[in-house]
Amino acid sequence: MKAVGVIVEYNPFHNGHFYHVEQTRNASSADVVIAVMSGQFLQRGEPALVDKWHRAKMALLGGVDLVIELPYVFSTGNATIFAEGATKLLNAIGCESFAFGSEQGTIEPFLNTLSLLRSEEEEYNALIKQFISTGISYPQSLYLAYEKLKNEHPNTYIDLSQPNNILGYHYIEAVNRFNLSIQPLTIQRVQAGYHDDINTNLTIASATGIRKSIFETKSIHEVESYVPKATFKELESWKHKHTQFTNWDSFWSLLRYAILRNTPEQLSLFADVSEGIEHALIKAARKSDSFAEFMSNIKSKRYTWTRLQRMITHIFTGITKEALHQFDEPTYIRLLGMTGKGQKYLSEHKKSFTLPLISRVASTKDPMLALDIRASEMYAQGVNLISKQKLEMDYQTPPIRL
Known part of the structure; x- marks a missing residue:
């Protein structure tokens, strides 16, 4: 069976994610889609709207076949660290390729950008220092140095002011730097931008816009048309049990x-x-x-x-x-959920995985996994401010099987 990977947070899984999964399967001709998904805390440094099990179930009901967890070490890191952990895990579980959404929509400009920044690394770093010395922030200095290099070396490059392009670049850079065998693909992001509010004339909204609507209206009914039915049911289930969704305000x-x-x-x-x-x-x-x-x-x-x-x-x-910072590499593959097809893939390929597969944490002693469990316990403490959630969820929750 041929597998393709996606790197996700699904906070929450919405119509745009459903489209991305479908397009990923088509573009790769893969039998199985494997999602490496952030756990309870996300790359932008915030608690997830709902816990990782609800989000894993949304993914499985939305077309993903296997969901594995991106460890806390990587899921809360900067773009470079996030990309390294995610691509290495997809490579370890046997994905031949992975597909990321981007504003660019084609892979060639990403490869051109990687080539430019590698061949002109010395000048790039000098430009960054020059801009920083004028009082400009580090992220803005990176962008301005890149724009200057682009003008000096004409070609088709990506726009590094766009958030999905930025992450996509870091994925490709990680694959190249660590000589991973996994091949990158990109899917054009459609309709909603990363930070866009909900647009009632469209069927796809950004996760940011969906969360903003939920917290502002204190209702999930305004977002019902922008998420698959299965996602809406999971959101209803969470709200019924916990009365509200989680963010730093609730914690x-x-x-x-x-x-x-x-x-x-x-x-x-x-x-x-x-x-x-x-x-x-x-x-x-x-x-x-x-x-x-x-x-x-x-x-x-x-x-x-x-x-x-x-x-x-x-x-x-x-x-x-x-x-x-004691960790550089993923040390395990943590299974959160699978469909029947995903389970078949595991049975056929698990002997060739380059990292151990963990389905139950109780019998596993791993320092990196211990950080994931601690993060889950603290997430549950935050949820307990509004309702009850067991602190031992990581120990008591088996992988979801659909």
Whole structure:
């Protein structure tokens, strides 16, 4: 059986994701679609709308055959770290190819961009330093240096101001750097942009727009036409059990406690906390009554919103620099769910996987997996502010079988 991979968060799974899965299967001629999916905390440094099991079930009901978890070490990392973990896991589970959505829609400009930045690396780095020295932020300096290089070396390149193009570039760069055998494909993103609000004239909305509508209206009925029926049922199930969906606002009291219980010296030990920001975090936590107010009090030109949220995630989960940075490679494949076809693929191919397959965590001793379990327990603590969720879910929840 031939497998193709997708790298996802499904927060939540929507019509655009359904389209992407269908197009991925067609473009690759694969028998099986395997999704490597972030767990309870996501790449932009925030808790997932619903837990990983609800999102895995949405995926399986939406056309995915196997769902494996992207470990916390990678799922909460920057684009480079996120891409490395995800592509290596898809390679380890035997995918011949993987397909990512992009604003670009064709693979050649990605390869051209990779070639440009590699061949002109010295000039690129010099330009970055030059822009930073003028007071421009690091992400903006990267973009301006890239734009200058593009003008000096005409060709067809990707637009690195677009979020899916950025992630796509990092996927291809990771495959190239680690000499992975998996081949990249890209699917044109249609209708809704990454950050777009819901447009009632369209059938596809961004996950960002869907979440914004849910939190603003406190209802899921406004988003019903933008998600498959199975996703809507899972959202209904979560809302019935937990009364509301999760974000940093719903976790705020626990997050505030996690910050204030530490001294500045202790905060500085957590992953991504640097440059003395621990003092600002404590000051802001003392005087902020909500997460939005807290973020407005610490936001500055030096730090992107995403970088701030990532350090906050690590403080909340209690994961230090030492704990996070001891890992370079995935050490296991964690199975979250499968269809009958996915189960058949596992039976036929698991002996050729280059990492051990984990379906039950109770009998597994792995330091990287221990961080995933801790993150799940802290996510459950946040959910418990609004309703009950067992802390032992990772131990008690078997892989979903459809």
